[in-house]
Amino acid sequence: MGLTKENASIGIIGMGDMGKMINACDKPENYDDLKKEFDSLKGVTILPNGHLVSRISDFIVYSVEAGVIDRVVAQYGPSTRVGAIVGGQTSCKAPELAAFDKHLPPDVEIVSCHSLHGPKVNPKGQPLVLIQHRASDQSLRFVEEVLSCLGSKYVYLSGEMHDRITADTQAVTHAAFLSMGTAWQANNQFPWEISRWVGGIENVKINITLRIYSNKWHVYAGLAILNPAAKEQIREYARSVTELYKLMIEGRREDLKRRVKAAGAAVFKSGTEAQDLLLRDEVLDQFSLSNRPREKTPPNNHLSLLAIVDCWSRLGIIPYDHMICSTPLFRLWLGVTEYLFRNPDLLEEALNTAIDDSTFRSDDLEFTFAARAWSDCVSFGDFESYRDRFERIQQYFSPRFPEAAKLGNEMMRTILEKTTATAAAATAPKASGTAR
């Protein structure tokens, strides 16, 4: 009988948030604890190390930190069972595929994957990238069959295309929210306690920022630092933030309006006005960490949103082209951006606020510094300083994580019901594989 999901043995190396699913191991020192946790589950066998997982499994997924993938594959790859299929779950594929090519025996096939969502999101209907790097069509079908239990939507890409798209969808999105958190901490603010940050778009900014900072630093560091396209894009985002901020403080109203509206016209092309917005007021207002009423919210210039549209426009990125392979956070980010840009009165108000109102000046100054500092940190490629910056801010916000997680999960569920449907209707990414 051929290999089917019923008779195959599946191995997972790395049993963290994403990898806890079968023949699995983590580091040898975690063996006893994991055995206690999982051995009562039928069909799950915990083994002391990756050699033992590799030699008995037909499909092995490496689900370890992106920064250690080369070392871990070098260690366990040579023990891979003859004829097995190997994949990885890391968020940046260039180093992962290079490690597979370098360390796996030639009689092993490679089909990699990437679930485009975090561990607390229901995988059903979410994009799951499959990369047929060195494998027969039959092996790809086998991997599809095994992963079909997740109910995700397969997106077929090369490793290179995957990294280019996720630089736009993930790395720049994270850079924007990481910068918001950095600015709030630098000004010693808990934004939900300040009336200028309450209501609508601000709720999404706060919830997503806290969601990112409550996750593990290495997830964000890995996908930004190891992806060359991400460095470039994050630098361009920081440049847009800086240039727009300068126009604001110089009071150059017409230059600012011309530049932002031209960018908006390029990204939100005419003809799309009749489409439903991804997000609406009623939805945005439901998810506040604050108990203050929304009516009192003063207008914000939304520098972070003006800058992402400026950046997309300068880089020729049409974010809707990436919907089919987007993460939940990217869809929310696009949702709030679209909410601002497809409401001409709101956009006009933001642009006039940027010139006339100095309420947000010091927030925006810190945000500009932060965007540049994160960009430098990623460009230098220094994991330890990334970790240090991230964990300092994580600590500052940590008392609010439990409440923010509850509210954030609810917000994601409600909003994603809408944006997932839109994603399904979106076109496949340009110049890439197909989605089925």
Ligand SMILES: NC(=O)C1=CN([C@@H]2O[C@H](COP(=O)(O)OP(=O)(O)OC[C@H]3O[C@@H](n4cnc5c(N)ncnc54)[C@H](OP(=O)(O)O)[C@@H]3O)[C@@H](O)[C@H]2O)C=CC1
């Ligand atoms: N979290 C997310 O939202 C998503 C993450 N990913 C990617 O999936 C991968 C896993 O992420 P996630 O599960 O969140 O991270 P975790 O840190 O929770 O899990 C990684 C696990 O791998 C273990 N590990 C490290 N080295 C070895 C080794 N030599 N042998 C066996 N196990 C080892 C780690 O142990 P230890 O902690 O002791 O080092 C840890 O338990 C990452 O590459 C990440 O980028 C992809 C999609 C979403």
Ligand SMILES: O=C(O)C(=O)Cc1ccc(O)cc1
């Ligand atoms: O949705 C996001 O961007 C997240 O933050 C969760 C996440 C993190 C890493 C991935 O490779 C995929 C999803």
